[in-house]
Amino acid sequence: MNSQSEEDYLKALYHLEMDFDAVSTSSIAEYLNMKPSSVTDMLKKFAEKKFINYQKYKGTSLTKKGKLTALSIIRKHRLWETFLVEKLSFGWDQVHIIAEQLEHIKSEELIEKLDNFLDNPKYDPHGDPIPCKDGNIEEMNQKLLVELKTSQKGIITGVKKGTASLLNYLDKEKVKLGDSVKVIEILEFDGTYIVEINKRKLTFSEKICQNLLLETND
């Protein structure tokens, strides 16, 4: 059984490995707001546990075991975020901190039941894919609305980082995650999109379209 702290390190390692590929001691420290010396200690421990490939002074990478363990934590995090938004009506921007705690709850059965309760969602409220039980993570066919052409369709999966206020706006317009969107017309003059959602025509500014994530089928 891994400690909360270990789980946080594993997640950090996973995310850093995705975004950049050099995972240095100091980058981990920065990500987790800790001192590099603390990171070194944990890396040694992780090498023992075979979570990482580690050579002194040479940086790290997750082993298969490490990656799978990280994915199971990310799965929990994203399922809980989905729960908080879909069932408890939290705002999409409020759920991260709470999910950081919930992700550490230990119970396989709990997470499977939660998954079912939520109808086995594929994406969390931020549009990030939810890894499945075996660690498979569906590669996203995710696009911004602004990338779609007239008559193309997609399903709303989230919004881009740092655009929390957009969520409130969408809420007010009764637009929800999972809603289907079809592009009716794009105004050349200012890039405004006219789309159809739930049989209603809506108008989105270019700025909105640059921040709205959709799952498409190409």
Next chain:
Amino acid sequence: MNSQSEEDYLKALYHLEMDFDAVSTSSIAEYLNMKPSSVTDMLKKFAEKKFINYQKYKGTSLTKKGKLTALSIIRKHRLWETFLVEKLSFGWDQVHIIAEQLEHIKSEELIEKLDNFLDNPKYDPHGDPIPCKDGNIEEMNQKLLVELKTSQKGIITGVKKGTASLLNYLDKEKVKLGDSVKVIEILEFDGTYIVEINKRKLTFSEKICQNLLLETND
């Protein structure tokens, strides 16, 4: 912000104070599976924090502050248990261990939203009352079915300790928490109860009636 460990001690203190009234260092140690010396350490800390009235060698009692803090943890525990049973369809006997973890999640807003999501339940799946936000705990008007006379009514709130299998049986009979029960007839010969639940007549053996908890209105 109190640590997980502190919260466990507070809960233990509260429960011990309810059941017995002499709360000795060793009884706490036994309850928490720890050594008395560890308990003494925590008691000193709690005295500092004004959670308890503590005099060396003289045992302890919770202060108002301690009691309120304990109740807020118990509130969380019981709301989560209710969630697990009602929404995730866990068995009534499986939820305690998971709720022991969930009760430590820190978020006022989360617990208020969970409470609403569950329709502000008054009792948890074991029939224990859920303290409300301000720490008020509704004194139970709880009775065993066997205590009711013909034509009396009650609402099912749970089953007695150690009768997990009864829950499965009730589940199979489509009897749920919150269902209304009316006693139609009591057979003198063997104490069998004939009751009405959801407009259906059901027959319960005396043994069942000795283990089924109801909220009544006397």
Next chain:
DNA sequence: TCTAATTTTTAGTTTTGTCTAAAAAAATAT
């Protein structure tokens, strides 16, 4: 290439919450 700057690791300290063993206080029994 060889020195200077940066990064990483090591060594030693701190805090929290546990433990064991010993000392002190209280309770019990004769």
Next chain:
DNA sequence: ATATTTTTTTAGACAAAACTAAAAATTAGA
């Protein structure tokens, strides 16, 4: 009422996970 037993507290140790400061390795600059 005092000696024995039990309970509680004290004192000191340990593990986990963080820290600081110093040493070692690597990288970069001239």
